[in-house]
Amino acid sequence: MSIGNSPDGNAPDSPGNFPEDDRPTIGRALQQARIAAGLTVDEVSTSTRVRIPIVHAIEADDFTRCGGDVYARGHIRTLASAVGLDASALVAQYDGEHGGRPAPTPAAPLFEAERIRPEPRRPNWTAAMVAAIVAVVGFVGFTMFSGNDKQSGTRSVAEGATATAPAPKPKPDKTVKPAPPKPDPTDSAIAAAPKDRVTVKMVATGTKSWVSARASNNRILFDGFLNKGDSKTFTDPKKLDLVLGDADAVQLFVNGKEVEDDFSPGQVERLTYTKGDPEVG
Template sequence: MSQGNSAAEDRRSVGRLLQQARIEARLTVDDVSASTRVRIPIVQAIEEDDFSRCGGDVYARGHIRSLARAVGLDPAELVELYDEQRDPEPVLLSSGPLFDAERIRPEPRRPNWTAAMVAAIVAVVGFVGFTFFSGGGETSPGATAENSPVPGRPGGVAGGEPEAGDPSAAPPTRPQEDEPEPSESAVAAAPADKVTVRLTMDGGNSWISVKDSTGRVVFEDVLRDGDSQTFTDDDRLDLVLGNAGAVQLHVNGKEIDSDFESGQVQRLTYTPGDPEEG
């Protein structure tokens, strides 16, 4: 009987005690690894009393403490048993807290190629948009404005038509002054297959907007008293007069008699042939 107890004592080891306690606690190796952050191969090796994967006695003691706490055993008792069954090794005074358990290190982060591609696409779209809007002020080939400067935006209403009663808001640019007016014979000789509109300011200023048959804005600015502009298109011209009472109209070579009042906003459409108000 005493020989049996002696054999049992001989079989008593750190690995067997840890394995038996884990099984009794109904825990798997994965459970113990997840709770202690000790890798699964090291847990399995320790349960087989193979401490070569620990990297030394200092690390092995740290793993034993962590596993003992996870399965409900006394860490100090198991470390003492380990020291009895191992060759003595000098104890490092400050190493205990540093090596309680080998932590599972996260894998290095891979480059985020998706974010880089998105940034590149955004940069290309931004460049294309900038190029498009920078060159967006050109007029269409179907409609022309004779002797007109590069059109600016009116000062009265940002990016659109002025309010009635504010026809002379200061623009960023204005047409050239002292430019010669087209002669009456030139107006009368307007092509019959096109629509030609001449605007002359008489007695005031007016904000003017002109669109061609495609709907593109070919002129949008303030004309001053005495200024004159002529516009031509194959099919149609749409006008907005911010101060219609100050505008004299010649359409397709004919002067338009109107009773527009000062400060009145008028929207007009003209096509080839006899002038017609739209």
């Protein structure tokens, strides 16, 4: 039986069954609901992917280990769902006790699916002027040299010497084709994604976000924060399980393709990807 969802609405210590002044704290409500559900902290941590020290801290009403209000709200929502409480009521209680719901952050710019365009460079006018001056000086020198050659040739003919016609210039070989341009490094990296493995690349595009990556053998590949501009790449023969603490702040590239999902700021997402086309697990 789920705590907080009983028909009579009289589950013990459920936030909805207390007046606002008498309701238990968020941590106390989560702890009592977990105990009533017969779950240990280890079991809740395994099912929610919230680390054990953070579960203990939240049950003690210590939200400093969450890394900010956005992550605290996501952890509260996740833990409440795991023990059968009304997640919206607990999040609303948290917002009321911590200055209200944070304003949404502006959406990060989307990455191109195939490559990331480099910033355009400003024209180097100094180099252009130097090149123009060199070209003018070279043209004047060539003209003067050609004029001296013509005068010398005219003088030789007048004296009876035989003028030698200049040798024809060789024609360029049209069969030689220019070398194809080298591929962009980003295109090469995407095209190099192996077909017999699943490859996931994470790029932090917004504020820092807590992420977790787990291999098909349940081995944790990464568990920590990505700051803006950081990236991580993971591979596995079968599948990769991901947890994004702030899904809106992370851009995903799966098997060489960009994953375009409209996540809300502070939204916690659990995703699974395999060797096929990107699919949410």
